[in-house]
Amino acid sequence: MSLLSNLNPQQREAVKYLDGPLLVLAGAGSGKTRVITRKIAFLIADCGYDPRAITAVTFTNKAAREMKARVGELLEGKTGQGLTVCTFHALGLTILRREAKRLGYKPSFSVLDAADTQAILSEITKAPDKGTLRQAAAVISNWKNALITPDQAQQVAADETERQLAVAYRAYQDTLRAYQAMDFDDLIRLPVELFRCDAEAREAWQNRMRHLLVDEYQDTNGAQYELMKLLTGPLGRFTAVGDDDQAIYAWRGADIENLKRLAEDYSRLKIIPLTQNYRSCQRILRAANSVIRNNPRVHEKNLWSELGIGDPIQVVRCKDDRNEAETIAMRISAHKFEHRTRFADYAVLYRGNHQARLFEEALRAAKIPYVLSGGQSFFDRAEIKDLTAYLRLIANQDDDPAFIRAATSPKRGIGPTTLEKLGQYAAERHCSLFEAAFETGLQSRMAAKQLEPLIEFGNFINRLAFRAPKEPAGRLLQELLAAIRYEEWLYDTEDERAAKAKWGNVSEFVDWLSKKGEEDEKSLIELTQTVSLMNLLEGRDEAELDAVRLSTLHAAKGLEFPHVILAGVEEDILPHRECQEGSRLEEERRLMYVGITRAQKSLTLTCCGKRKKGGDWVVCEPSRFLDEIDSAELRHSGQEDDSAAAREAGRNRLANLKAMLAANK
């Protein structure tokens, strides 16, 4: 079977087009993944490209894994060895591991997670509370994603707060460098910096890369766009696939302007729109279209479908949030029984992770199996962070955050006061905590009782670091865990259930690492360097599992389900309380659009009359986005709301709506 069969004319053109830069504007459910995977296979099998010369960039590790698997199927044995499919961040990491020396980093640099970077920033800014800290982190991250240096930030700073933040930005970068560490933003920013000033490195990578495919292009940020340009050279050997209506990551620095910029920067840019939807019934599509119509759009497109009209969209009003979860569980049970479907045909989507808890409880009570996606990642778990701290420290002794974490968990007599003293001494000597622990100068300032565990810990790490390059990773890991008596410590400090779960996670992680070490013949240090960006739980036989999917709207992007329940369609949730106007409201609307367009056959929207927030009850009103769907498409059901407050809220909404309509005319 040809790689060009079973494609519509637009899809086929997008697959075949190789004359220059290409932008595929792919509406929801229009088969964009199919275009990308076919194109990769087409390039390799029909055009004779070396797989190593092709790179495809996706938005999540999971999407990358799936895409790689699909290309493998298409190639039917023809080897796709050497093909790169990964996230922008993983691509940046690969480049940096290779080229670290050119940037003044050692190749075993660490990659810090959000918790570590926030801790560093907290030290620097002395931010009074968590909110301020988050804001500071966001501002600096935005600067980095827009490729603004600390110097430039200082110059463009508009007010005193920003000037202070620019100073903090500089200190933050200096600290990272001292630790031989990078944050997520650096993984994009530094390759750009490298390619901008090092022509030799740039040309080497450009020559290697004959074609770059970028998925979810609408969610790229300034730095990612620049990296893409630098990698594909002046000819623009790329295929970018995106949908401006599904841009939902502006808060993370993604810039929809990148879509316009592409046409400006590449005059030869070819644009192919995909407008036929193969996913959803017409009612669902009409609802989606009528919601997104309220946004100003760059590329107006009208998505259409040949699939049947479908059922009306259900709107279910519930008494409160607990009742909402129970209702959803009940309706899934009933629907499954009635239509003889599988649990995996259902997804419950919501705005915030915290909403998941009630759904988990209700589904468990109803004996409905579920899988949670999004939410806390495997690598955010305390026990995994502990273990990776050891690994990081073994690979890179300059990594102070890793030193602090490893030295204090499990507890071994090193406490805050000792660390404080050690930190002071290290700062004076301009060296790492690890180095400082061995300095004789420290001994005069510290009691032997404090010094002893410090030295012992240092020696322990030293021994492991010495053996790490030569010995099998699996054995070293087992030894490490035995030496720190991690399992024992877990059972001492946690209740049995939690300890068991945590030790299970650790074992899984160690097994996975050991296997990987054997397969790829990699040392512990090399393994550590790739671990930071992976997510184990994602993709772990999730596909075969017959379970209802619980997911945030963000994590649901790119997925589809026969039956979708969109929960908490309320003001202050969707749209979120902090996103009530302007471009932020538009992004919330796109989020609603993404949610609706996940559904193939049926869509249910739920909202509550009240919900528990913190300690007390808050009255909720239905989302304004509900009003944007033609009421002929909707069927209201569930409990009639009889609370006076909710009815009052409804009246207020109507009055507001009328006022807005009047104002618009």
Add this chain to the structure above:
DNA sequence: TATGTCCTTTTTTTT
């Protein structure tokens, strides 16, 4: 000085 316990407070989305 280190660590465990009990209390408070608090929730957007993620590579």
Add this chain to the structure above:
DNA sequence: AAAGGACATA
């Protein structure tokens, strides 16, 4: 519910 802070204990 989970994380951070204040206090008590070893």
